[in-house]
Amino acid sequence: MKPGLPETADILHRVRQQLILAQVRIMELEDSRDGFSGKLDDVEKLLTDAQRLADAKADEAGHLAKVRDELQAQFEHMRHMQHVTNEALNQTRSQLAAAEKDRERLQQKIIALVDQATQLNQSIGRFRDDLAESQRVGATRLERISALEGEISGMKATRSWRWTRWFRPREGASGEKRP
Amino acid sequence: MSRFAEGRIQGEIESSRPLRAKDGHVSVTGWCFDKTLPEAPPVRLVTPVGMLAMTSRLDRADVPRLFPDNPSARRCGFVIEGTLPAGVYLASFEALADDGTWRCFQRLSLMVEEPPFIAVIDEPIAAGILRDRVRVGGWALHPGAPLAELVLRYGHREIPCVSGRARPEIPAQFPGVTHAASSGFESRDYLVAGHGPVRARGRLASGRTVIANTKLVFSIATDENHGPELDLTAPRAALPYEKKGTAAAPVPTARPLNILFILHGDFGSNSALHVAALANELAAAGHACAAAVPQGIETLSHHTQPAFRGLTFAEANESLAFPDGRGPDLIHAWTTRENVRRLTQTLSERHHAKVVVHLEDNEMEVLALTLGRNVSELEKLTPNELDRSIPGDLSHPIRAREFLTASNGITVITEKLREFVPVGHPCVTLHPAADERYFFSRPIPTDFRRALNLPPNATVLFYHGNVHASNAAEVRELYAAVLQLNREGLPAILIRAGLDRWDFLGSLSEKVVPFVLNLGQILHHYLPSLMALADIFVQPGKPDAFNDYRFPSKLPEFFSIGRPVVLPRTNLGASVRHGIDAYVLDNADATGIARAIHELRSDRALYDRLATGAAAFAAGHFNWRNTAEALAKFYAELTA
Numbered sequence: 068m069k070p071g072l073p074e075t076a077d078i079l080h081r082v083r084q085q086l087i088l089a090q091v092r093i094m095e096l097e098d099s100r101d102g103f104s105g106k107l108d109d110v111e112k113l114l115t116d117a118q119r120l121a122d123a124k125a126d127e128a129g130h131l132a133k134v135r136d137e138l139q140a141q142f143e144h145m146r147h148m149q150h151v152t153n154e155a156l157n158q159t160r161s162q163l164a165a166a167e168k169d170r171e172r173l174q175q176k177i178i179a180l181v182d183q184a185t186q187l188n189q190s191i192g193r194f195r196d197d198l199a200e201s202q203r204v205g206a207t208r209l210e211r212i213s214a215l216e217g218e219i220s221g222m223k224a225t226r227s228w229r230w231t232r233w234f235r236p237r238e239g240a241s242g243e244k245r246p
Numbered sequence: 247m248s249r250f251a252e253g254r255i256q257g258e259i260e261s262s263r264p265l266r267a268k269d270g271h272v273s274v275t276g277w278c279f280d281k282t283l284p285e286a287p288p289v290r291l292v293t294p295v296g297m298l299a300m301t302s303r304l305d306r307a308d309v310p311r312l313f314p315d316n317p318s319a320r321r322c323g324f325v326i327e328g329t330l331p332a333g334v335y336l337a338s339f340e341a342l343a344d345d346g347t348w349r350c351f352q353r354l355s356l357m358v359e360e361p362p363f364i365a366v367i368d369e370p371i372a373a374g375i376l377r378d379r380v381r382v383g384g385w386a387l388h389p390g391a392p393l394a395e396l397v398l399r400y401g402h403r404e405i406p407c408v409s410g411r412a413r414p415e416i417p418a419q420f421p422g423v424t425h426a427a428s429s430g431f432e433s434r435d436y437l438v439a440g441h442g443p444v445r446a447r448g449r450l451a452s453g454r455t456v457i458a459n460t461k462l463v464f465s466i467a468t469d470e471n472h473g474p475e476l477d478l479t480a481p482r483a484a485l486p487y488e489k490k491g492t493a494a495a496p497v498p499t500a501r502p503l504n505i506l507f508i509l510h511g512d513f514g515s516n517s518a519l520h521v522a523a524l525a526n527e528l529a530a531a532g533h534a535c536a537a538a539v540p541q542g543i544e545t546l547s548h549h550t551q552p553a554f555r556g557l558t559f560a561e562a563n564e565s566l567a568f569p570d571g572r573g574p575d576l577i578h579a580w581t582t583r584e585n586v587r588r589l590t591q592t593l594s595e596r597h598h599a600k601v602v603v604h605l606e607d608n609e610m611e612v613l614a615l616t617l618g619r620n621v622s623e624l625e626k627l628t629p630n631e632l633d634r635s636i637p638g639d640l641s642h643p644i645r646a647r648e649f650l651t652a653s654n655g656i657t658v659i660t661e662k663l664r665e666f667v668p669v670g671h672p673c674v675t676l677h678p679a680a681d682e683r684y685f686f687s688r689p690i691p692t693d694f695r696r697a698l699n700l701p702p703n704a705t706v707l708f709y710h711g712n713v714h715a716s717n718a719a720e721v722r723e724l725y726a727a728v729l730q731l732n733r734e735g736l737p738a739i740l741i742r743a744g745l746d747r748w749d750f751l752g753s754l755s756e757k758v759v760p761f762v763l764n765l766g767q768i769l770h771h772y773l774p775s776l777m778a779l780a781d782i783f784v785q786p787g788k789p790d791a792f793n794d795y796r797f798p799s800k801l802p803e804f805f806s807i808g809r810p811v812v813l814p815r816t817n818l819g820a821s822v823r824h825g826i827d828a829y830v831l832d833n834a835d836a837t838g839i840a841r842a843i844h845e846l847r848s849d850r851a852l853y854d855r856l857a858t859g860a861a862a863f864a865a866g867h868f869n870w871r872n873t874a875e876a877l878a879k880f881y882a883e884l885t886a
Contacts, residue, residue, distance in 0.1 A: 075760050078739070080475050081698045082763065088482035090402035091442055098399060098445055101455040108454065109332065109360040116334035120355065124336075 254281045255341050256313065257289075257351035265337065265354050270329050270361035270389070272298060277309050278341050278351055279322035286322035287342045293335040293356060298328040329422075332360040332390075361389040363456035365446030367398075369432075373461040376437070379469065383432040385413045386446050388456050392425040395449040398433060400464040401440030401478060404447075407431040439472035441465045441479050483697035485775045490683050496871060499532040503881055506566065506574040506599070507535065508590050510583035510639050512542030513549060513556060516711070516799040517580050517606065519770065520659075520678055522549045527874030529553035534569055538562040540585050540638070550683075550771055559589050566593065573597030576881055578657070580604045582646035585638040590649075600884050603650055604676070605666055606659040607716075608795035609641035615792065616640060616715045655884045657877065659797045660817055674880040679868035680802035684771045687808030687861045688778040695779060701737060705847055708780035710743035710773055711800055718750035720786040720793075725751060725758045726836035727784070731843055732761050738843065741779060743768045777807050782846055788833040789816035805864035810856035812842045827863040829856055 223231045257278030259265070265274060272291070279286040291298045304323025313319045337356040340348040366372070367384035376382070386396055386409065396409040411430030420426040444462045449455055468474055505528060507521045518539070525535035535554035538561070539545070546556035557566075566573055577599045579590040594601045614621045617635060624643060627635065636642050650656060655672040658664055667673045700706065707728065713721050724740065731738035742764045751758065768776065777783075783804035787793045793816040801818050804811045805828075813819040814834035824830035829846065831838040846853045 075739070075763055077475075078698050078700070078763055082765075084476050084478070084480055085483060085485075085694070085697055087402045087476065087478060088480065089485075092482060094399055094402060094404070095442075098447060098457045101447070102457040105454055105456055112332065113334055113357055113359070117355075117357065120334050120336060 255279075255287075255343070255349055255351045256281065256316075256319075257339065257341060259339060259352050259354060263354065265356045267330060267356065267358040269359055270332060272326065272328050272330055272356070272358065274326045274339075275304075276324060276339070276352075277304075277306050277319075277322040278324060278339075279309070279313070279316055279318040280341065280343065281313075281316050281318075283318050283344055286318045286324075287344075289324045289326065289339060289341050290348065291326045291356075292338045292340055292348075293330060295331050295333065295335060298326050298330070300324045301327045329361070330356075330358045332358050334358075363388040363446075363448060363458045365448075365458040365460055367444060367446075367460050367462050371462070375463045375465050377465050377467070379436045379438070379466055381433045381436055382462075383411075383430065384460075385411075385416055385429040386431055386448055386458065387416065387420065387423065387426055387429040388448065388450060389420055389423045389426075391450045391452065392428070393448045394451045396431050397447050398444055399447050400444045401442035403438055403440035403464075405437065406434045408434055409448075437464055437466050439466045439469040439476075439478060441467075480697075483691070483694040485691055485694045486688070486778070487772070487775050488688070489771075490686060492683065493871065496527065496531045496875070499878060499882075501882065501885075502532045502534065503575040503885060504534045504568040504570070504572055505536070505881070506562070506577045506593065507537040507554075507580055508559075508562070508577060508586045508593075509537060509539050509580045510586045512539045513537070513545035514542065514767075518545075518549075519681075519799055520606075520676075521578075521580055522552060522554070523679065523681060523870040524676070524874050524877060525554035526552065527870055528878060531874070531878060533878070536562075536566075536568065536574075538589065548769055559585070562589065562593065566597070574599045575885055576600045576602060578602045578604060579649070579653070581606060582609055582641040582649050583639055584636060584642050584645070587642075587645060587649045588638075600654040601652070602655045602657060602881070602884065603653045604657045604659075605663045606796065608663070608791055609646055609666075610643060611791045611795070612716050613640050613643070618715075621791075655880060657880070660795060662795050662817075665795075672880070672884060674876055676877060677867070677873050678797055678799055678802055679870040679873060680806040680864065681771070682806070682870070684774045685803045685806035685864075686774075687806070688774060690781070691775075691778055700739070704737040704739060705731065705782060705843055706780050707738060707740045707782055707784055707843075708743075708777050709740060709784065709800075710768070710777070710803075711798075712744045713746045713748050713750050715748055716792055717787070718748040720788070720834070722750045722752075722754065723835045724784055724786040724839060725754055725762065727786075727839035727843070728761045729754065729758045730836055730840040734840065734844070736844060736847060739763060741765065741776065743773060743776065773803070774807065777803070780807070780809055782843055783807070783809055783811045784834065784839050784843075785811065785813040785819075786834045786839060787814045787816060788835065789814065789820075793817055802864060802868040805860045806868065808857055808861035808864075810846050810853055811860050812839060812846075814838075822863060823859075825852070826855070827859045 219231075255278065257276060259274060259276040261274045261276070267273070274291060276289075277286075278289050286303070289300045302325045303321060304325065305321050306319065306323040309319040309322055310316070334355060334357045337354055338350045339352045339354070340350050343349045363386070365384065365386035367382050369383035370376070370378075370380055372384075382398070386393060393409050396407040398405045398407060409431040410428050411432060412428060413430040414427055416429050417423065417426040442463065442465075444460045444464050446458045446460060447455065448457075465479065467478065472478070505525070507525060509515065509517055509521055511517060513522070518537070521537055525537055529535045530553060536557060537554050538557050538559055540559050543556055543558050546552060568574065574593065574597050577590050577594050577597075579586045579601060582603060582605070590601055590603075593599065610621050610624065613636065614624055617624070617640075624632070629644060632642060632644065650666065650671070651668050653671070655674070656667045657674050657676050658667065659676055659678060661675060664673060664675075695706070707724070709721070709724060711717075728738050728740045738761060740762045742762055743766070745767050765776070783800075785798055785801060785804065787798075793814065795817075797817050801811070801813065811828040812834060813822070813828055813830060815830050815832050819828070819830050819834075822828045822830060829842045831842060834842075846856065
């Protein structure tokens with residue numbers, strides 16, 4: 068014998084039971100949805116915070132990158148300046164070397180001149196000594212001349228013109244004017 | 247292992263990274279020592295929202311091995327625990343140097359989660375299963391904000407609670423949470439029938455919903471509304487709800503049109519199913535579509551993701567603008583019903599729109615059946631008598647003909663309807679289909695059938711659709727067939743969906759009640775899951791002046807589910823192959839239906855062949871994309 072159908076009242080009970088169980092599931096899912104929705108809100112908020120922090124760090128990184136770029140530019144400038152300075156330094160060094168050579172050459176010249184001057188000074192000294200000697204001799208001689216001329220004057224004053232006549236040409240030779 | 251410091255301080259954070267404070271509770275471990283000090287220095291965590299001090303010191307055997315010359319490395323482990331407000335912060339870990347200053351030895355990001363909502367029921371019991379209809383109480387606290395509302399949920403039940411009760415002992419567990427002292431609650435009423443773990447569901451002042459599980463299960467077997475016949479602890483048998491993805495987009499149209507469909511009923515009608523499917527396809531191709539209904543604009547919600555605008559006749563009459571600011575290029579009047587005809591004529595004159603009229607029934611036969619008069623009687627009525635007799639939702643014999651003649655084109659749902667098309671008038675046949683997102687081959691949900699206590703040999707039939715004057719007699723035959731099958735010893739049950747707008751059972755009503763499960767009106771996209779319960783689908787009827795011209799919209803849906811379909815040799819039944827695509831009856835009356843079901847239940851091979859044949863026929867013949875393309879081509883020709 069084939070099993071018969073249950074009464075539709077029973078089927079309806081079972082449908083109602085399944086509807087209730089479906090409602091149970093719906094409410095579970097609703098709670099899951101709302102729970103997840105809340106958590107999603109929290110995560111969204113945390114994500115926003117994380118993004119904000121990341122933005123701040125990105126700003127900082129941007130600022131640091133800008134600073135680095137500026138430093139890099141300054142570095143490049145400095146490197147250029149260093150190059151320029153090096154070039155100038157090298158040039159200066161070359162000039163300095165050349166000047167050094169000039170200096171040495173001049174030094175040699177100076178030394179030679181100093182030697183020369185020393186010699187000249189020595190010569191001058193000698194000349195000065197000679198001159199002094201000559202002046203002394205000259206003075207001595209002038210004194211003798213003066214003395215002699217005094218003697219002559221005395222003689223002329225005391226002797227007759229005829230007697231002193233042979234002196235007279237000498238007066239011209241000694242440069243003295245005759246009164 | 248990394249080393250930090252300003253030379254002297256060495257340290258490391260060892261908690262897994264990124265640092266997370268689950269449920270708002272911070273717990274960080276690590277080690278830190280100062281090379282110049284005999285003891286490891288105090289450590290702290292500093293964030294923009296607060297500071298947490300070291301909570302414990304730990305011995306470390308591993309660190310001294312790495313730093314054998316530093317005696318302070320032996321006891322340099324530390325733990326920092328505490329709570330911080332939810333957020334993401336840059337946390338500095340600092341050690342106290344011998345000069346009294348705090349030196350940072352590591353910086354890490356720290357994510358602090360929101361503290362959880364906690365609910366505890368402790369009255370009358372705190373854990374286990376509660377089976378008594380009593381009031382319950384406990385405390386529920388969200389550390390972030392006080393509760394504005396609290397309910398307890400278990401099974402299918404929701405019990406409101408009075409919250410804000412004093413619980414002076416709770417603040418000790420939550421220092422700093424001022425509202426903890428008023429976290430007590432009590433259920434407003436005694437528990438009612440329901441079974442399941444208890445969850446507290448709170449609403450905060452901000453509107454946010456918070457949910458917490460408790461340690462209790464309520465298992466209340468009965469109450470005033472739940473008798474012992476309902477076993478609330480029974481396992482749930484799932485009725486699968488499946489949906490397929492949307493098909494790839496069609497080829498975009500080169501000349502988009504503004505198209506207005508005018509329906510005679512609301513969006514819950516069978517006609518609306520066809521209009522919605524076509525409008526969605528046309529919209530996907532780039533046309534702008536709108537559909538006007540005389541009333542029941544809210545029934546647009548019966549359609550999932552409509553790609554067209556829905557509006558009432560009044561709205562269409564008052565202001566009808568498409569997204570490009572223009573009016574309709576074309577109005578597709580869905581039937582010649584009077585309400586449709588009147589609005590179509592008004593709007594087509596106003597907007598200079600082309601008019602296409604759709605025929606889906608032998609309107610004269612529908613009119614005659616609805617008015618309870620035969621066609622010849624109606625033809626003898628004077629125009630004035632007709633005007634008085636015909637309501638707005640039926641076709642006027644004379645005006646309908648004039649309407650068709652004046653139209654620019656006509657669409658028909660069956661070839662037979664071309665008989666009503668004026669000679670030489672442009673006409674195209676629109677082959678209906680089923681929404682392939684929902685209607686496809688589905689296995690029988692045996693678990694659910696078992697849950698309904700249906701014996702394995704029971705035959706489940708399923709019929710959806712409303713009963714009205716036009717189909718009342720043939721649906722009655724289906725009910726009679728079910729009764730006959732049971733009387734003949736073949737257990738059969740009919741699952742019905744839809745509304746009975748006509749008293750069609752008469753004396754059969756009492757007798758058939760035990761075998762009919764009437765579910766009432768069900769949203770269309772939920773139907774396939776229920777249809778899957780069926781063993782066989784039956785379209786009752788016979789060739790006649792009504793059926794020969796129609797195309798029951800249920801048929802593509804029956805075929806798509808992949809079960810044998812029994813149908814009369816009329817409309818679609820005239821073109822399917824008996825024994826291959828379907829079981830075709832010359833007359834699908836009670837006797838014929840019962841005979842067909844007997845045969846299908848006794849011949850497994852035939853059953854399987856027709857189940858496969860139905861699905862194959864659906865795949866080969868029912869496709870809204872194809873129909874919409876034919877319609878778009880027709881529109882293009884009319885508006886060229």
